[in-house]
Amino acid sequence: MADLALPTAPGRVARTARTWKLRISATLVAGFVLAVLLVPPLVGLDEQAVDLGAKLLPPSLDHPFGTDDVGRDLLLRCVYGLRVSLLVGVVAALVATVLGTAVGAAAGALGGWTDRLVMRCVDAFSSVPHLLLGIFIVALFRPGVWPVVVSVGLTHWVSTARIVRAEILSLRARPYIDAAVSGGASRLRLARRHLIPGVLPQAGLAAVLMIPHAIWHESALSFLGLGLPTHQASLGTLVQSARGTLLAGDWWPTLFPGLFIIVPTLAIAGLAGAWRERLNPRRRSELML
């Protein structure tokens, strides 16, 4: 009777999987955001509190993530670390997106020589490895949150600029732009009224996709000792300070901060992926939205 069984609608399994991916991602992101927003003001514990009597305790009911080598509670430090890393990630992604949108919109909307000149500068800029450039920028300042934000923001606008420029070029060929020109719109008004609003969904998506990347960069810079000062909890500094204990067999100071880097960033990327599928018309018709 197997040949009489109704065939599954094509793409249905994939669609269900996507829906679940979206639900899980959204729940995780909401949970992490609530945690970093609510835990510090509500709990009122000091994440820097040293308790040398309780150093390097494995996970237990008192300390679910264990304690580090000076007896600080790792769960609390992970939440504070994620708070700093998310802040850095979001602000750096915003900086990169605003910069990239401005450059891409200018190149796409003005066209001609401006476009060629700007895009060659973008090519030159992207030929420099961005982690190296980021290290160079943070090295110019004292360690802290803002140099990391500036470093990640200033090195990650290139892809957004390319996306925005391409989108603007495709919008510029539409007849409604001709109609606006004929209606007397200045270049500035054309950009403000028709072109920029048209690229905002793409730019917004680029910004959200940038957040996990920015968090990884913050972690990488802090891990290298160039980002945040070591006493300040961030995901990168936590993993960095756990290096010494890992070889002694104490796995928890590395594992939990590591998970706090991986899980939230994958969840944000999952959300962004779902958004991208909504923007993609082919997908949209498939989803029947």
Place this chain on the structure above:
Amino acid sequence: MLELLSLTAGYDRRAPVVRDVTLTLAPGEAVGLLGPSGCGKSTLARVAALLHRPDSGRVVIDGEPARGYRHRAPRAQRTAFGVVFQQPRQSADPRLRLADLIAEPLRATGRPEGAADKAAETADTVGLGSDLLGRRPHEVSDGQLQRACLARALILRPRYLVCDEMTAMLDASTTAALVGVVEEYRRETGAALLAVGHDRVLLDRWCDRTVEWSELGSRHDGLATAKPPAEQSPSVR
């Protein structure tokens, strides 16, 4: 008077779509331009409305040569033309409500005061009910959207109307209504009209004279079937 003098234009200098075309619109005259699809008549219409720079030749508006094309044209010359395109969906910014779509030229030319009232008034003359003005393009039909596009073209009271296959996507009754609106406007203002299309019966009845594309001195060799630049973005970087 609008004079298009020895215009050669296209999207690739080596293969122009419009070759050495001369066409004159007398004051208040309605000229129909008839030709098969892809022959370059839309390109000629865009050049005439100062929306596309020709490779050579001149456009002279009321004795004054066009001083540039697109944004290089002075605003007064650009807004002397009201342009209506073939596909209303492509000619309307999907984010604007119809009221804003129609009022946009007033706001763009620095006359925002009373723009909403003027837009409602113009919408009324093209037969667009005021209940539709709060909707966005995807919430109205092609015919309703084309009425809004016509209202947008008329709101600055242009001296020339360029209708590029304005009615190609519409049914007969909407076509008749829109042609009626254009004619009413022309009676009122004495504006001249360049109507491009491939429907001989319509153009013959609508216009004072109808010109065949092949009579325009354009050496059409069958190869120059370039589309307007929708797909022709500069090299992908």
